[in-house]
Each structure stands twice: as structure tokens, then as C-alpha cells.
Amino acid sequence: MELLFLGTGAGVPAKHRNVSSLALKLLDERNAVWLFDCGEATQHQILHTSLKPRKIEKIFITHLHGDHIFGLPGLLGSRSFQGGLSDLTVYGPPGIRDYIDISLQVSQTHLKYPLKIVEITEGIIFEDEQFLVEARLLDHAISSFGFRITEKDKPGTLDATQLMAEGIMPGPIYQRLKNGEIITLDDGRTIAGHDYLGPDQKGRIITILGDTRPCTNALKLADSADLLVHEATFAAGSEGMATEYFHSTTTQAAQLAKEAGVKMLCLNHISSRYLKEQSKQLLEEAKGIFPNTVIASDFFELAVPVGSK
Amino acid sequence: MELLFLGTGAGVPAKHRNVSSLALKLLDERNAVWLFDCGEATQHQILHTSLKPRKIEKIFITHLHGDHIFGLPGLLGSRSFQGGLSDLTVYGPPGIRDYIDISLQVSQTHLKYPLKIVEITEGIIFEDEQFLVEARLLDHAISSFGFRITEKDKPGTLDATQLMAEGIMPGPIYQRLKNGEIITLDDGRTIAGHDYLGPDQKGRIITILGDTRPCTNALKLADSADLLVHEATFAAGSEGMATEYFHSTTTQAAQLAKEAGVKMLCLNHISSRYLKEQSKQLLEEAKGIFPNTVIASDFFELAVPVGSK
Ligand SMILES: [Zn+2]
Ligand SMILES: [Zn+2]
Numbered sequence: 001m002e003l004l005f006l007g008t009g010a011g012v013p014a015k016h017r018n019v020s021s022l023a024l025k026l027l028d029e030r031n032a033v034w035l036f037d038c039g040e041a042t043q044h045q046i047l048h049t050s051l052k053p054r055k056i057e058k059i060f061i062t063h064l065h066g067d068h069i070f071g072l073p074g075l076l077g078s079r080s081f082q083g084g085l086s087d088l089t090v091y092g093p094p095g096i097r098d099y100i101d102i103s104l105q106v107s108q109t110h111l112k113y114p115l116k117i118v119e120i121t122e123g124i125i126f127e128d129e130q131f132l133v134e135a136r137l138l139d140h141a142i143s144s145f146g147f148r149i150t151e152k153d154k155p156g157t158l159d160a161t162q163l164m165a166e167g168i169m170p171g172p173i174y175q176r177l178k179n180g181e182i183i184t185l186d187d188g189r190t191i192a193g194h195d196y197l198g199p200d201q202k203g204r205i206i207t208i209l210g211d212t213r214p215c216t217n218a219l220k221l222a223d224s225a226d227l228l229v230h231e232a233t234f235a236a237g238s239e240g241m242a243t244e245y246f247h248s249t250t251t252q253a254a255q256l257a258k259e260a261g262v263k264m265l266c267l268n269h270i271s272s273r274y275l276k277e278q279s280k281q282l283l284e285e286a287k288g289i290f291p292n293t294v295i296a297s298d299f300f301e302l303a304v305p306v307g308s309k
Numbered sequence: 310m311e312l313l314f315l316g317t318g319a320g321v322p323a324k325h326r327n328v329s330s331l332a333l334k335l336l337d338e339r340n341a342v343w344l345f346d347c348g349e350a351t352q353h354q355i356l357h358t359s360l361k362p363r364k365i366e367k368i369f370i371t372h373l374h375g376d377h378i379f380g381l382p383g384l385l386g387s388r389s390f391q392g393g394l395s396d397l398t399v400y401g402p403p404g405i406r407d408y409i410d411i412s413l414q415v416s417q418t419h420l421k422y423p424l425k426i427v428e429i430t431e432g433i434i435f436e437d438e439q440f441l442v443e444a445r446l447l448d449h450a451i452s453s454f455g456f457r458i459t460e461k462d463k464p465g466t467l468d469a470t471q472l473m474a475e476g477i478m479p480g481p482i483y484q485r486l487k488n489g490e491i492i493t494l495d496d497g498r499t500i501a502g503h504d505y506l507g508p509d510q511k512g513r514i515i516t517i518l519g520d521t522r523p524c525t526n527a528l529k530l531a532d533s534a535d536l537l538v539h540e541a542t543f544a545a546g547s548e549g550m551a552t553e554y555f556h557s558t559t560t561q562a563a564q565l566a567k568e569a570g571v572k573m574l575c576l577n578h579i580s581s582r583y584l585k586e587q588s589k590q591l592l593e594e595a596k597g598i599f600p601n602t603v604i605a606s607d608f609f610e611l612a613v614p615v616g617s618k
Binding site for chain 2: 013040043044065066069070074077078095096098099102109141142
């Protein structure tokens with residue numbers, strides 16, 4: 001599970017930071033990629049990575065500002081053109097359907113895969129046996145969502161070496177033991193799955209926020225997360241401007257990370273007013289409050305460490 | 310007057326060719342730039358040139374396929390964000406208005422300049438004292454237009470040195486002489502403007518075509534043009550595929566240039582199936598039929614020579 005930042009700028013593209021997009025690589029977990037936001041030229045950025053558009057299974061849109069959605073029609077079309085056939089679901093605020101529908105219709109883009117569009121409200125927007133995704137509204141000029149992605153705990157690995165040593169050979173019985181069942185063997189022995197299972201592997205929590213001022217819902221979404229991706233459009237000291245434009249500063253992001261008790265903070269969505277050389281300074285501002293902070297740049301990849309109890 | 314190619318690929322972006330866009334620089338003529346098509350990431354390409362988005366006065370859209378329009382909402386928004394205040398007119402096939410309106414509406418992009426959208430049909434779509442632009446429908450899977458841009462002849466320059474030698478000093482009279490008037494001076498002399506004017510400067514004709522199979526309207530639009538920009542999606546020998554997908558090959562473009570009697574041909578809209586190294590081969594195919602051919606690549610700039618009678 002890795003985050004690959006495709007665009008880490010704010011508002012308009014700059015040479016060194018494209019507009020917003022962020023890939024959550026779930027290749028080991030489900031051979032899939034989830035995208036968060038899709039600013040213009042996201043598909044162009046992808047050309048410079050090893051990401052396969054056909055592996056994109058879900059696209060979550062935080063809000064409908066152009067720098068977060070104008071790459072969507074192009075990516076949807078190219079995914080089809082490049083042989084993507086599997087289902088794709090786009091989750092986003094109301095309005096996203098009209099935008100996608102008109103764009104594909106007018107351009108006569110005919111997708112060869114089933115596209116599902118889900119206009120979201122607050123609450124659980126996706127859940128399966130592996131993941132749960134919760135959305136909450138943040139504090140921005142237009143409806144902007146934050147997402148809390150919870151990976152479910154995985155049962156520990158089955159100790160096959162020990163089982164075979166005891167004469168219990170691989171077969172369907174292994175899955176039953178993995179499920180924790182108590183089984184009576186043909187020879188009369190009774191064995192319990194949990195005696196052969198390692199400790200549960202704790203799932204991870206990743207919080208990815210759309211554009212926002214610091215707010216209570218951001219705090220709730222980030223509560224004890226393993227990783228928080230928070231916007232930091234402005235530098236410390238520009239709180240007035242941040243408030244005016246419904247954004248946050250580096251230190252506001254760090255303060256929120258601290259209050260939420262997250263393990264790691266990643267600053268994202270940096271205004272193009274800051275030059276490449278200033279990234280270090282922005283990072284230091286946040287680190288003064290929350291030491292375990294990194295700052296995203298285009299093509300920066302961040303592994304989300306495996307959780308532990 | 311120069312053409313600056315911003316995207317010269319077909320269908321989907323590739324690393325070495327972006328999707329379609331082409332700037333006609335009219336800086337000397339009217340301190341303005343006209344754009345032809347606006348594929349995704351056109352504004353990103355512009356970042357790598359000296360073009361100023363605020364100088365873009367008109368955008369002509371040949372057809373509504375995604376690779377020709379998906380960069381439009383982003384560019385319109387950024388032009389405003391970067392301080393563009395002057396009028397901008399977009400000309401395109403019916404449907405272009407819905408696409409722009411919904412994209413700007415959903416993303417709450419508020420332009421600070423007046424945007425005019427003209428849904429075009431065949432005929433003269435623009436005319437002022439300098440230029441005349443004519444549109445005709447080509448032969449593509451959806452309505453695709455070609456444009457013939459005619460620069461009007463300019464009167465020759467006024468011989469101020471001669472006038473002053475004859476005691477006629479600069480003033481409003483010079484404009485009247487430039488207009489060809491016959492004027493009686495205070496001292497009784499009668500002088501005629503045309504005696505002091507150099508030869509007319511012949512205007513140029515540039516023909517820029519959207520995606521198309523070879524067709525009669527392409528021939529009409531290109532008739533005796535100084536420069537023809539023609540798509541060449543496929544290599545010579547792939548005429549079957551070109552016909553199937555409503556495109557042209559290098560040699561079909563060259564044949565049309567020859568029949569139309571243009572002065573120069575520029576191949577454009579090259580499929581991403583052809584590698585960068587193959588451009589020379591594609592060019593040679595066309596040159597075999599029409600020697601004065603060049604092939605466009607991203608950021609290629611082509612000066613349109615001043616016409617002569
Ligand atoms: Zn934003
Ligand atoms: Zn095309």
C-alpha cells in the first residue's frame with residue numbers, strides 16, 4: 001500500500017507541481033489503484049509512472065473545483081482506449097454526474113467498460129471485506145469532502161510448518177482453521193484454528209482530505225490515522241489569506257495532525273506561489289509542531305507502513 | 310505571423326506528442342494569439358512557451374472529440390486566474406456551449422472576462438478589417454470543420470521621406486493620403502495618395518483542417534493557400550485504416566496539397582503508434598508527392614512568410 005502523488009499543486013498547474021491527483025496503490029491488497037481527485041493532465045502524469053489506467057478501480061473526488069476534476073473525462077476515455085474493460089466507480093459530490101455525462105456525450109466518448117457514478121453524501125460510501133471508506137464534509141468554498149479509508153484487520157498467517165509437523169496436510173481444512181474453527185480430525189484429535197494463527201494484522205487508516213480550513217470533521221476523519229494527507233496551500237503566517245480562501249497553512253495542518261493523534265502527516269496541495277526551493281521551509285514550519293511530517297511533490301511515493309496492535 | 314504547435318498527436322497523449330492544439334501567433338498583426346483546438350494539458354504546454362494566455366483572443370474548435378476540447382475549461386479558468394480581462398471568443402460545432410457551460414458551472418469557475426461562445430455552421434464565421442475566417446465541414450466521424458484564414462491585403466507604406474522633402478509634414482493628412490485620397494493643399498498644389506504609396510502587401514492564406522478523410526471541402530479550403538496544416542494520422546499504405554477511422558495518411562495529405570496548389574504543407578495530428586524516430590519517414594512519404602512539406606512536432610514553430618503579388 002503506497003501513496004503516489006501525481007499532482008501536488010493548488011488552483012493552476014505550475015511547471016513543478018501539477019494540479020491535484022493522488023493514487024493509492026493497492027496492488028498487493030487487491031491488484032488495484034484508487035485515485036483521489038483528477039486534475040487536468042493527470043493522465044499525462046500517469047504516463048511518467050508505472051501505473052496502469054486499467055487498474056484504476058475507483059476514483060474519489062473531494063470537490064468539484066476545476067483543478068480537481070478537469071482531467072477526469074480524458075482519463076476515463078484513455079482508460080477505455082488503452083484496453084481497460086473492468087468496472088470503474090467514480091465517487092464525488094453532486095454535480096459530478098452532469099459533468100462526466102456531458103463531457104463524454106459531447107465528445108462522443110464511448111467507454112468499453114461499465115462506469116458507475118456515485119454522488120455522495122456524508123457517511124460510509126464504500127465497504128467490502130477489505131476496506132471501509134467514510135466521507136465527511138469539510139470547510140471549503142464549495143462542498144469538499146474528506147475521506148477516511150479504513151483497512152480491515154486481517155487474521156494472522158496460519159502456521160503451515162507446525163500443522164504439517166503434526167501430520168495435518170494442506171487442503172480445505174487450512175481455510176477452516178484460518179477462519180478460527182475448532183475441528184475434530186478423522187483420528188479423533190480436536191484442534192483449534194486460533195492455536196495455529198499468528199497475531200492479527202492490524203489494518204491501516206489513511207485520511208485524505210479535500211481543500212479545507214481546519215475543522216471538526218477533519219479532526220474526526222483523521223482521528224488516530226496512520227497517515228493524514230492534509231492540504232497546506234499557504235505558508236505559516238498566511239492564516240488570514242488561508243481563511244479568506246477556505247484553505248489551511250502548514251502549521252494549521254500540523255496542529256490538526258497533532259490534535260488528531262495521527263502517526264504521520266503529509267502536506268499536499270501547495271500554492272504555486274511557493275517555489276520548489278521553498279518546500280523545505282514549508283516542511284520545517286509543520287515539523288515545528290508535528291515532527292513526523294513529510295511534504296508531497298509530484299511523483300513522490302510514500303509507503304504506508306503495516307500497522308501493528 | 311507564426312504557427313506554434315502545442316500538441317501534434319492523435320487521440321491520446323503520448324510522452325512526445327500531446328493531444329491537439331495549435332497557436333496562430335498574430336502578435337505583430339494584432340497583438341493577439343488565436344488557438345486552434347484545445348486538447349487536455351494545452352495550458353500545461355503553454356507553460357513551456359512564451360505565449361501569454363491573456364493574449365488568446367479567439368479559440369477555434371475543429372470538432373468535439375475529447376483530444377481536441379478537454380483542455381478548454383482549464384485554459385479558460387487559468388486565463389482568468391492569471392489576470393486575463395479582455396474578451397475571448399470560442400468558435401466550435403454545436404455542443405461546445407453545453408460542454409463549456411456545464412464544466413464552468415459545476416466547477417464554479419467564475420471568469421473575470423467576457424466569454425463569447427459561437428456555435429458555427431459553414432460559411433464566414435469571422436471578419437474584420439484584417440482577417441476573414443471561413444469554415445467548411447470535412448469528412449470525419451462527427452462534424453469536423455476546416456478553417457481558411459485569409460489575411461486581407463494591406464496598403465503599401467507611405468513614403469514619408471518623399472512627402473517631407475516636398476514640404477508636406479506629418480499630421481492627419483498622412484492618414485488621408487494612406488487611404489488614397491486626392492488632396493488640395495493650402496498652397497494650391499493637388500497631390501494623390503497613390504503617388505506616395507508602395508505596392509500593396511498581399512495577405513496570406515492559412516488553412517487549418519480538423520480530423521478528416523481527404524474530401525472536396527478540404528480542397529476548397531486549401532485552394533492556393535500559403536500554408537496548409539493537414540492531419541496525417543497514419544503512414545502511407547494505411548489508407549484502409551485511415552478510411553475506416555475517418556482520417557488521412559501522409560500521402561493523402563500530400564496529394565491534396567498538390568491538387569489544391571498550396572505553397573507549403575505541414576503534417577499534423579500524428580498517431581502515437583509512430584515513434585519519434587519515425588517522423589522523418591512519415592515526412593519523406595509526403596515529400597515524394599509534395600516536396601515543400603514539413604512535419605509538426607510539439608513546440609515546433611513555423612513562420613508564415615509574408616505574401617507577395
Ligand atoms: Zn484545490
Ligand atoms: Zn483527433
